[in-house]
Amino acid sequence: MPLQMYKLRSSKFVHGVLAAAFAVMLACPLTASAEDDDGANGETPAELLIDGTDALHDHADDSARRLFEKLIALFPASSEAARARIALTALDNGDDDDERAAIRADEAERTLEYRHAFLINAGDRVFFAENSSKIGGRARSIIEAQARWLKARPGLTVTVIGRSDDGGDRRAAEMLSRERAEVVRERLIAAGLDPSRIQIRPVGNDDRVALCSSPLCQAQNRNAEVFINDLRDQEQRRLSAEKRHTGGAKTSMAPAAESSLSDQIPQ
DSSP states (O other): OOHHHHHHHHHHHHHHHHHHHHHHHHHSOOOTTGGGSOOTTSOOHHHHHHHHHHHHHTTOHHHHHHHHHHHHHHOTTSHHHHHHHHHHHHHHTTOHHHHHHHHHHHHHHHHHHHHHHHHHHTOSEEEOOTTOOOOOHHHHHHHHHHHHHHHTOTTOOEEEEEOOOSSSOHHHHHHHHHHHHHHHHHHHHHTTOOGGGEEEEEOTTSSOSSOOOSHHHHGGGSEEEEEEOOGGGHHHHHHHHHHHHHTTOOOOOOOHHHHOGGGOOOO
16 A cells, blocks of 8 residues: 555544544533532532422422422532432322431531541640630641641631630620630631631620639630531521621622532532
């Protein structure tokens, strides 16, 4: 076979293979990684699942069904879609009450898993000297570790609970606990955490970890705890915080690849 004829046939064969491969690529459905993008209205799988779950809790079964079906259609390979299929099956079988209970139980269990993982991997609280809200070196290291852990899980929101057991009257205790909660919140924000994800709750000396009278024991109550909010409340807390920070305008959520809690295993 002449060399030029061989090269021509080889070139046609290569072009044919490339064309066939390109056609297959066009015909294939989007992969799971592509499905992590927002939907047509900027909705994420996590948002659709939360909205559908809310409708289910409110006994708005038709709305819940539409939201779950939309989630499955837009993000069929996501873990949220798998949960939506379970919910739809329960609705079809008339087991919606059982499904509501199962969803609540699942959210409660995963909340506890996140809190435990946070405690083990970052530490959930820092301590203060008597009558002080100043952050020491060890406390700074703990807060930075907390921020890193939370930034890796952007769908979670937290409440910083400030406590005190430093003597004085009730009002002084409440003010000191507020200062402690605020200084931890400010440090978390400085470490890169979104302010809309952090609330504070000063409790003064009303929520003591240890009930005792010795100075060493009372020191356990001079702390600020970073408390992971219930998964059931995450979206509501986030939107409420965003409205406060943006003057009432809703801002876009984090991408689904980051905000989807059900894809993340606490560790």
